[in-house]
Amino acid sequence: MKERVEMTEGRSMMLDAVSVMGTETIDLLEATGRILAEDVFAQENIPPFSRSPLDGYVLKAADIKNASKEHPVTLPILEEVPAGKVATQPLKEGTAIKILTGAPIPDGADLVVKFEDTEFTDENVTFFKPGKSGDNIVPVGEDLKEGQLVLEKGSKITAPVRGILAGLGKSKLKVYKKVRIKLISTGSELIEIDAPLAPGKIRNSSVYTLASYLSMSGAEVTICPNVEDTVEAISEAVRTASLDADVIMTTGGVSVGDYDHLKTVMTQLGADILFWKMRLKPGGAFLACVYKNIPVFSLSGNPASAAISMILTCLPAVRKMSGYTQYMLPEIDGVLESDFKKKSPNGRMVPGKLSIQEGKAMIWLSGHSGNGMLHPLQGCNIIGELAPSMEGVKAGSMVHAYYIGDFI
Ligand SMILES: Nc1nc2c(c(=O)[nH]1)N[C@H]1C(S)=C(S)[C@@H](COP(=O)(O)OP(=O)(O)OC[C@H]3O[C@@H](n4cnc5c(N)ncnc54)[C@H](O)[C@@H]3O)O[C@H]1N2
Numbered sequence: 001m002k003e004r005v006e007m008t009e010g011r012s013m014m015l016d017a018v019s020v021m022g023t024e025t026i027d028l029l030e031a032t033g034r035i036l037a038e039d040v041f042a043q044e045n046i047p048p049f050s051r052s053p054l055d056g057y058v059l060k061a062a063d064i065k066n067a068s069k070e071h072p073v074t075l076p077i078l079e080e081v082p083a084g085k086v087a088t089q090p091l092k093e094g095t096a097i098k099i100l101t102g103a104p105i106p107d108g109a110d111l112v113v114k115f116e117d118t119e120f121t122d123e124n125v126t127f128f129k130p131g132k133s134g135d136n137i138v139p140v141g142e143d144l145k146e147g148q149l150v151l152e153k154g155s156k157i158t159a160p161v162r163g164i165l166a167g168l169g170k171s172k173l174k175v176y177k178k179v180r181i182k183l184i185s186t187g188s189e190l191i192e193i194d195a196p197l198a199p200g201k202i203r204n205s206s207v208y209t210l211a212s213y214l215s216m217s218g219a220e221v222t223i224c225p226n227v228e229d230t231v232e233a234i235s236e237a238v239r240t241a242s243l244d245a246d247v248i249m250t251t252g253g254v255s256v257g258d259y260d261h262l263k264t265v266m267t268q269l270g271a272d273i274l275f276w277k278m279r280l281k282p283g284g285a286f287l288a289c290v291y292k293n294i295p296v297f298s299l300s301g302n303p304a305s306a307a308i309s310m311i312l313t314c315l316p317a318v319r320k321m322s323g324y325t326q327y328m329l330p331e332i333d334g335v336l337e338s339d340f341k342k343k344s345p346n347g348r349m350v351p352g353k354l355s356i357q358e359g360k361a362m363i364w365l366s367g368h369s370g371n372g373m374l375h376p377l378q379g380c381n382i383i384g385e386l387a388p389s390m391e392g393v394k395a396g397s398m399v400h401a402y403y404i405g406d407f408i
């Protein structure tokens, strides 16, 4: 078993230990946030016919090439074509057809002139200037051409993607199954959120944060009942969770204390232990295993440590399982807005906020964060990575960060 691995090495081992979920076919109506498990090609043009973007008259440009204020050209109106109808005949030279927005361009026509630029009666329409062939005509396939690759496997179904698929008539989609995650908190000091506080007890807050980050990433998360700090109780909880989970996450009990049982439990259960502890602050207390082919990630009990290590290492693994092709967190360098005074002899991950100011990526870091404190994470869209330093970091220095804005 490896011990005290770098965060990047631990993350790689976890990524190697997971595989992409199977697929299922679902209705487009339920597809928001899911990940496509197939390439989607346009099986037809969008729009399927060339159409008018305006209310006006459609004609042959050649018929009004000499039109002017002094010498207007008047043409008879053959018929009217509203959206949803087609002209009953091709456009004849020397005539015009009244056309409404969205209606198909009749054969033989090559110019649309909007109402406001004409004068008209029920029978005739008069033009006062020439127009170019092709003006105000939306070509067939302007948005998507038949046969074109529209969406790649691994794309997230977002608002515009759902509209595109609807436009293509794709009512059923092949997507990756959701990753079922069982979250088990361990700790005899933990009470449920609606129970009154008692001496030495605290509320089980950590799993709620973790569950939200994970479900915002598309996973189906179940918060299991809290487990007492005993080997038997934790073993039983892990065994039960393994019956219907794709990933198990636990919190607490991964350090070196007398009640830190996770390593013992997972060893006794015969799990393959990938590593114990990372060089990561906060969140270094961590155990990664595979039990009955299910990845089991055991996080620190401290709420911020658990959240930060989960975001940096488990989220990419869960995203890989979910079918994302871009499963790693985006990384960015920005300029530190104000001094970060706390010294970090071993380097440190700090929640913060990224903003764009005068075209520059600026980073603000919470100066008041700690392993057990969740509130500094509130509103944060990055986790800043500070190199080891005894003096803190000065405003204006470049800081590396992991972007988590998609999950807040
Ligand atoms: N001798 C040493 N002691 C500790 C070390 C060490 O290296 N040597 N590391 C410290 C660090 S850093 C961390 S992090 C913790 C990790 O300990 P555990 O993962 O075993 O976590 P617990 O002891 O169970 O809990 C830590 C802390 O968090 C509170 N907690 C636990 N679960 C929850 C929850 N679901 N919601 C809210 N709060 C929770 C718990 O009450 C403790 O206060 O070990 C240090 N010790």
Ligand code: MOO
Pocket (backbone or CB within 6 Å): 280, 281, 282, 283, 284, 285, 286, 300, 302, 305, 306, 371
């Ligand atoms: O090891 Mo603790 O997990 O740094 O906060």
